[in-house]
Amino acid sequence: MIPSKGAIAVVCFDDGASRRPVGPVLKCLGLARGPDRRCRWHGPGMLSVHLDHPAGPAVMKRLRALPGVQRIAMIPLKRSLVFRRPGQPDSVVALPNGVRFGGGGLAVVAGPCSVESESQICEIAACAKEAGAVALRGGAFKPRTSPYSFGGLGVPGLEHLARAREMTGLPVVTEVLDTKDMDLVARYADVLQVGSRNMQNFPLLFKAGSHPSGRPVLLKCGFGATVEEFLQAAEYVLLGRLSAGRQDPGLILCMRGIRTFEPSLRYTLDIGALAVLRERTHLPVFADPSHASGDRRYVPPLARAAVAAGAQGLLIEVHPRPSRAWSDGGQCLDFRGFRELMEDLRRLAASGARRLPGALPRLADRSSGPGGRRTARALPRLADRSSGLGGRRTARAPRQGR
Numbered sequence: 450m451i452p453s454k455g456a457i458a459v460v461c462f463d464d465g466a467s468r469r470p471v472g473p474v475l476k477c478l479g480l481a482r483g484p485d486r487r488c489r490w491h492g493p494g495m496l497s498v499h500l501d502h503p504a505g506p507a508v509m510k511r512l513r514a515l516p517g518v519q520r521i522a523m524i525p526l527k528r529s530l531v532f533r534r535p536g537q538p539d540s541v542v543a544l545p546n547g548v549r550f551g552g553g554g555l556a557v558v559a560g561p562c563s564v565e566s567e568s569q570i571c572e573i574a575a576c577a578k579e580a581g582a583v584a585l586r587g588g589a590f591k592p593r594t595s596p597y598s599f600g601g602l603g604v605p606g607l608e609h610l611a612r613a614r615e616m617t618g619l620p621v622v623t624e625v626l627d628t629k630d631m632d633l634v635a636r637y638a639d640v641l642q643v644g645s646r647n648m649q650n651f652p653l654l655f656k657a658g659s660h661p662s663g664r665p666v667l668l669k670c671g672f673g674a675t676v677e678e679f680l681q682a683a684e685y686v687l688l689g690r691l692s693a694g695r696q697d698p699g700l701i702l703c704m705r706g707i708r709t710f711e712p713s714l715r716y717t718l719d720i721g722a723l724a725v726l727r728e729r730t731h732l733p734v735f736a737d738p739s740h741a742s743g744d745r746r747y748v749p750p751l752a753r754a755a756v757a758a759g760a761q762g763l764l765i766e767v768h769p770r771p772s773r774a775w776s777d778g779g780q781c782l783d784f785r786g787f788r789e790l791m792e793d794l795r796r797l798a799a800s801g802a803r804r805l806p807g808a809l810p811r812l813a814d815r816s817s818g819p820g821g822r823r824t825a826r827a828l829p830r831l832a833d834r835s836s837g838l839g840g841r842r843t844a845r846a847p848r849q850g851r
């Protein structure tokens with residue numbers, strides 16, 4: 450069972466300390482008989498201890514004074530790192546080139562499922578940038594259900610991504626499948642993607658979070674995972690970041706569809722979970738309508754639904770010739786489809802709410818009733834979006850005849 454009561458003392462020891470003062474730390478925390486099942490090491494330098502109650506200021510002061518203790522944090526389990534504290538604003542993940550994920554913006558990350566060649570990824574990157582995407586996605590290491598399906602180009606794929614970044618300035622989001630590839634992928638990626646199949650690969654989560662590069666992580670929800678399990682997986686990444694001494698959360702969550710009894714689409718995009726996540730966590734929440742639907746015809750409606758439910762970003766698969774894509778061609782938008790989707794999103798972000806037919810209630814009445822409340826709440830939030838699509842409110846004129 451996932452513990453939810455009490456607090457966790459997280460103690461980071463000095464790097465290279467020859468003797469870590471584990472005994473004195475545990476004694477301060479009331480575990481005079483030494484380590485027991487409440488203690489857990491996270492890598493060699495970080496220990497967590499599950500306490501019945503948060504330690505008070507006097508204990509914290511004594512702990513901090515112990516030689517060899519570098520940092521200590523007291524985390525109430527009900528409000529562990531991933532959860533939004535009352536009144537806590539949205540966290541923003543900011544990349545060095547100024548791209549921001551989370552907060553009021555709507556960020557679109559676009560690109561192919563797999564990197565196939567330098568010319569393919571550069572062509573897609575140019576289209577993505579021109580249409581308004583803020584980052585480029587593309588896999589060089591691909592998790593595939595069949596061991597005989599294309600598994601990605603590996604290092605050449607990473608090099609092609611770097612070339613596309615150089616050409617367009619778009620930061621690169623790419624997946625890391627294995628802890629042993631972490632250093633390699635972090636050398637090329639601006640954001641480390643941990644895919645749905647690895648959502649509960651706990652060593653990978655911690656290692657991605659604690660990587661010395663400090664690259665932010667984009668974590669996709671497992672297709673058989675609950676919201677609670679997703680949030681606990683995210684906690685591993687945040688704990689990793691804490692162990693590396695990082696103050697910023699540096700984590701983006703992405704819903705990419707779950708497996709349900711409904712077979713019409715590849716997966717079911719859990720729109721309700723998007724709304725729940727927006728409330729429970731301060732982290733940026735994205736949606737991936739491409740993997741959720743598995744069918745390009747349904748990508749635009751799912752994208753719009755996700756934005757309406759509060760998604761702060763979208764991952765969209767795009768390919769110049771989807772029928773010839775080396776993976777996931779059926780769900781890739783072609784360039785025209787992607788541009789049209791971006792126009793739709795721009796309009797959605799600018800308008801903030803959809804109109805119901807019929808007379809609008811008088812202004813004074815708008816604060817009551819479901820329609821009224823929606824208008825009153827949704828408009829300001831969407832209209833003041835400061836980055837990404839919402840910020841660019843110089844939207845093109847709506848297309849005719851649609």
Ligand code: PEP
Nearest residue numbers: 588644645646669705740
């Ligand atoms: C991907 O985004 O390339 C991918 C494989 O997605 P998922 O992990 O959601 O299946």
Ligand code: MN
Nearest residue numbers: 562766776777
């Ligand atoms: Mn894919």
